Amino acid sequence: MLNDSNSHAFIGDRALATWEVVSVVSSVFIAEWMIASASGLSKSIVAIPITLAFLFMVFSHTTRTESFEQLGFRFDDFFRALKLLLLPMIAVAVILLIVGWRLGEKVDFLKWHGSRPLAVQLFVGFAWGLMQQYVLQGFVNRRLMLALGKGWGSILIVAAIFGCLHLPNVLATSITFMGGLIWATVYQRAPNLFALAASHSLMTWLLVSTLPDAILHHLRVGLGYFG
Numbered sequence: 001m002l003n004d005s006n007s008h009a010f011i012g013d014r015a016l017a018t019w020e021v022v023s024v025v026s027s028v029f030i031a032e033w034m035i036a037s038a039s040g041l042s043k044s045i046v047a048i049p050i051t052l053a054f055l056f057m058v059f060s061h062t063t064r065t066e067s068f069e070q071l072g073f074r075f076d077d078f079f080r081a082l083k084l085l086l087l088p089m090i091a092v093a094v095i096l097l098i099v100g101w102r103l104g105e106k107v108d109f110l111k112w113h114g115s116r117p118l119a120v121q122l123f124v125g126f127a128w129g130l131m132q133q134y135v136l137q138g139f140v141n142r143r144l145m146l147a148l149g150k151g152w153g154s155i156l157i158v159a160a161i162f163g164c165l166h167l168p169n170v171l172a173t174s175i176t177f178m179g180g181l182i183w184a185t186v187y188q189r190a191p192n193l194f195a196l197a198a199s200h201s202l203m204t205w206l207l208v209s210t211l212p213d214a215i216l217h218h219l220r221v222g223l224g225y226f227g
Helices: 004-034 040-063 078-102 118-148 152-164 170-189 193-210 213-219 222-226
Strands: none
Touching (some): 078 170, 078 193, 118 170, 118 193, 193 213
8 A cells, every 4th residue: 555655656646747748749739730820931930849849758758767668669579569450450441442432532552652752652651650659659658658557548548639639630530549549559568669650651551542632631630721
């Protein structure tokens, strides 16, 4: 049983972890909604909240002495994470293919890369997915596990945050909420960011390849959705 000092320390750590999540997520929201209203040199201002958020996360990891392996930058459980991701990814892929077919969209696996070579786009997609999964899982999910513990409480909040970051694009919000549920669940069982990034990249590629841009709105979010 916890004594009073340990109990207060535990409650304080949970409150601190919650505040850390709010701080980082609010910085991302600010940057996301600023970018469309910024113009010219003022676009560099958008980097300020993002840079501050990353510096804060690094400081938090250092203070809590979290290693790269603990965050999920590791290879030992890569295939275990992929195994957990496999069935959900197949299910999502089948659903997207059916929806695209019903909408009369021709599957085009080359549409995603645009003017870039496909290999370059896949690398960019993996890197972008890795960065998002690091923030979402390596920081937000870990802090919510400190505040709420493992399980559906923290998983649902991680998914809700990820979905809300894609507002006001309702379709993207719905899809990323479901993706957030899958990725947060897998991370809590096998914390491997490389496997999650690969899944993120492949699912984005499939999403863009199967559904029409008219309903995806080019995956625009924030004020950019209305541009």
